Amino acid sequence: MSRTIVVTSGKGGVGKTTSTANLGMALARLGRKVVLVDADFGLRNLDLLLGLENRVVYTALEVIARECKLDQALVKDKRQPNLSLLAAPQTRNKTAITAAHMKALVEVLSRHFDYVLVDCPAGIETGFQNAIAGAKEAIIVTTPEISAVRDADRVIGLLEANRIKDIKLILNRLRPAMVKNNDMMSVEDVLEILSVKLIGVIPEDEQVIVSTNKGEPLVLAEKLSLAGEAYDNTAKRLDGIEVEFMDFTAANNSIFARFGRWLRGNP
Ligand code: ADP
Numbered sequence: 001m002s003r004t005i006v007v008t009s010g011k012g013g014v015g016k017t018t019s020t021a022n023l024g025m026a027l028a029r030l031g032r033k034v035v036l037v038d039a040d041f042g043l044r045n046l047d048l049l050l051g052l053e054n055r056v057v058y059t060a061l062e063v064i065a066r067e068c069k070l071d072q073a074l075v076k077d078k079r080q081p082n083l084s085l086l087a088a089p090q091t092r093n094k095t096a097i098t099a100a101h102m103k104a105l106v107e108v109l110s111r112h113f114d115y116v117l118v119d120c121p122a123g124i125e126t127g128f129q130n131a132i133a134g135a136k137e138a139i140i141v142t143t144p145e146i147s148a149v150r151d152a153d154r155v156i157g158l159l160e161a162n163r164i165k166d167i168k169l170i171l172n173r174l175r176p177a178m179v180k181n182n183d184m185m186s187v188e189d190v191l192e193i194l195s196v197k198l199i200g201v202i203p204e205d206e207q208v209i210v211s212t213n214k215g216e217p218l219v220l221a222e223k224l225s226l227a228g229e230a231y232d233n234t235a236k237r238l239d240g241i242e243v244e245f246m247d248f249t250a251a252n253n254s255i256f257a258r259f260g261r262w263l264r265g266n267p
């Protein structure tokens, strides 16, 4: 059974594309056949995060316009052959692509892949409607900021109105030290507002920026960063594997605590 999942949010810039790239790569490494669809038409950057931008020849637009075959537009990752990308066109012709097109496209992809992950654009207009058209499940990404959480709540309502009831949550850019000082919403605070199932908590991590610049998802690193490990765990949970949530409390991850764990033979 193939799963078609849209990765979305209310607020922009909260980590949808970062999450799509890392979950996709991690699922592919688990042996699943994965295709990532960049539905952020006009602002494509999923290809950049994956380091595949130089290999994009055709995009979803040419496939829909029947100017190329689907096969020709899929970019297969050389590091991880289970992972393919369908890039977004760089120009946005809003009328060119409809929800019906996207639905048909995702339908076809789902016959060939275990996971179809659709990276959603910001906002709740045409682009959003197109991106959710073929999806049966959704992952909502939010940061622990009240504005982002409030927007996520609205989008959850919209998804439900569009018959997407299987909705999971990724809480991104958590800063444990700030939570500890009551300067940031905690995981529990967010879950109190959004009554959806938590599937991942990703800490604020400068390695995200390094990985974006390198075009190499965090989950590919030889030694996983905190965010990389958190994404890897999230992908496993998505795939039905039970994984405990990491403890990010500042004390636990300070250099001293790490050293202490290492001394106890438990890095
Ligand atoms: P979206 O697709 O929702 O617009 P992106 O994935 O493009 O969001 O991320 C927006 C910005 O936030 C990027 O510059 C990215 O590097 C940064 N970012 C995302 N997640 C994290 C994180 N966990 N730690 C640090 N920076 C992050």
Ligand code: MG
Pocket: 016, 017, 018, 040, 120, 121
């Ligand atoms: Mg994005």
